[in-house]
Amino acid sequence: MPIKTVKFGGSSLADANQFKKVAAIINADPDRRFVVPSAPGKRFKEDTKVTDMLYDCYAAVDTDDFDRLFEAIKERFNGIIEGLGLDMSLEKEYEKIRNSMILHAGRDYAASRGEYLSGKILSYYLNIPFIDAAKVIFFREDGSFDSERTDEVLSEKLKQYEHAVIPGFYGVRPNDTIKTFSRGGSDITGAIVARAARADLYENWTDVSGFCAADPRIVENPKYIDVITYRELRELSYMGASVLHEDSIFPVRVAAIPINIRNTNSPDDKGTLIVDSIRDNLGATVTGIAGKKGFCSITVEKDMMNSAVGFGRKILQVFEKHGVSFEHIPSGIDSVSVVVTEASVAGKEKAIKEDIYSIIDPDRFELERDLALISVVGRGMVRKHGISAKLFTGLAEAGVNVRMIDQGASELNIIVGVSEKDFEKAIKAIYDSFNANGFFDVK
Numbered sequence: 001m002p003i004k005t006v007k008f009g010g011s012s013l014a015d016a017n018q019f020k021k022v023a024a025i026i027n028a029d030p031d032r033r034f035v036v037p038s039a040p041g042k043r044f045k046e047d048t049k050v051t052d053m054l055y056d057c058y059a060a061v062d063t064d065d066f067d068r069l070f071e072a073i074k075e076r077f078n079g080i081i082e083g084l085g086l087d088m089s090l091e092k093e094y095e096k097i098r099n100s101m102i103l104h105a106g107r108d109y110a111a112s113r114g115e116y117l118s119g120k121i122l123s124y125y126l127n128i129p130f131i132d133a134a135k136v137i138f139f140r141e142d143g144s145f146d147s148e149r150t151d152e153v154l155s156e157k158l159k160q161y162e163h164a165v166i167p168g169f170y171g172v173r174p175n176d177t178i179k180t181f182s183r184g185g186s187d188i189t190g191a192i193v194a195r196a197a198r199a200d201l202y203e204n205w206t207d208v209s210g211f212c213a214a215d216p217r218i219v220e221n222p223k224y225i226d227v228i229t230y231r232e233l234r235e236l237s238y239m240g241a242s243v244l245h246e247d248s249i250f251p252v253r254v255a256a257i258p259i260n261i262r263n264t265n266s267p268d269d270k271g272t273l274i275v276d277s278i279r280d281n282l283g284a285t286v287t288g289i290a291g292k293k294g295f296c297s298i299t300v301e302k303d304m305m306n307s308a309v310g311f312g313r314k315i316l317q318v319f320e321k322h323g324v325s326f327e328h329i330p331s332g333i334d335s336v337s338v339v340v341t342e343a344s345v346a347g348k349e350k351a352i353k354e355d356i357y358s359i360i361d362p363d364r365f366e367l368e369r370d371l372a373l374i375s376v377v378g379r380g381m382v383r384k385h386g387i388s389a390k391l392f393t394g395l396a397e398a399g400v401n402v403r404m405i406d407q408g409a410s411e412l413n414i415i416v417g418v419s420e421k422d423f424e425k426a427i428k429a430i431y432d433s434f435n436a437n438g439f440f441d442v443k
């Protein structure tokens with residue numbers, strides 16, 4: 001029987017009604033054996049996530065505000081218990097947490113109690129055992145995550161359970177104190193549990209039906225991505241798409257476990273499936289578009305550069321010396337442009353220019369700012385002609401001037417550089433042009 005690990009984000013567990021949806025999802029499929037909950041998130045836009053309430057409460061531990069803030073947290077959980085009609089009480093837990101906070105058990109400890117209590121309720125409600133993450137997720141003395149020890153202990157533990165709830169976001173240090181992952185870290189716990197369970201699928205339940213093919217703040221109602229490979233995902237997230245955090249993908253990627261992003265509020269939607277590789281590269285021609293502002297390009301021109309051996313190395317050495325990593329290096333016969341982030345060269349422009357002059361004495365040196373990069377990503381692009389034609393026609397028709405073009409050696413992406421002021425217009429134009437030609441449709 002296949003094993004699924006399911007992680008539910010804060011919005012999926014924001015109140016009793018959301019808990020009911022979560023229970024229905026879990027109960028609908030006996031393969032959904034290991035459940036990783038977040039702390040209750042926002043119920044409405046102006047609401048506060050329980051994790052933030054816990055941080056605030058801990059910050060106020062020695063002030064008069066503490067009791068009021070602590071009561072508000074209790075109310076959130078009690079509201080869920082009541083709404084579900086459960087005959088359970090967390091009073092003893094609250095008392096313990098309150099006392100530990102007063103004894104300064106740590107900010108991470110305080111924050112972790114959101115997931116802990118959320119997990120306790122879910123375990124009771126679903127009538128499946130609770131495994132405290134502090135017993136199975138380990139950090140090292142230096143605060144780094146100990147993946148080997150965790151995998152060893154957790155995989156043994158999970159073998160003993162048919163079903164279990166393991167709260168997300170935290171684990172334990174060698175000195176027995178609680179440590180959390182970075183914000184949003186329940187995704188990481190979910191991936192760790194999926195790996196340890198040797199799961200066939202890691203379902204990550206959230207409040208959207210997958211990843212969009214373009215930023216919905218720029219493109220109205222973009223299509224959802226059906227299937228995406230880890231490599232494509234990396235390209236898109238590197239270029240600013242808000243997808244899963246790299247750390248949260250790593251444990252399942254090494255184990256080649258697919259991730260399915262699903263929507264708790266629309267459980268019939270298929271969501272986005274993230275896979276290691278796809279046979280025959282099935283899917284859409286173009287998977288997604290993402291972009292970022294804040295780049296600049298430094299162009300160096302020198303007559304007869306094409307025949308001078310070692311020219312590129314010398315230029316790049318200057319960047320290396322100043323600790324600047326480059327993004328792209330489009331080149332012409334007698335010129336090379338080095339595209340870098342504005343932030344990485346800030347304050348170093350003059351020194352870089354001086355070094356380049358002293359090493360290669362160029363005919364021209366130009367620093368162009370306000371560059372935005374847009375990456376068109378798609379494993380299907382190799383087998384389809386006319387992509388570039390549609391891309392550049394779309395941009396031309398929208399009146400966008402293309403300042404740079406670079407096609408990744410993998411043919412997985414095409415990168416265009418435009419002025420920052422044209423950024424949104426360019427993304428829209430590319431999306432519309434591809435959409436009109438069915439490039440996002442699954443073939």
Ligand code: ASP
Binds near residue numbers: 010
């Ligand atoms: N509750 C934590 C946060 O708000 C972790 C998570 O939800 O993934 O960051």
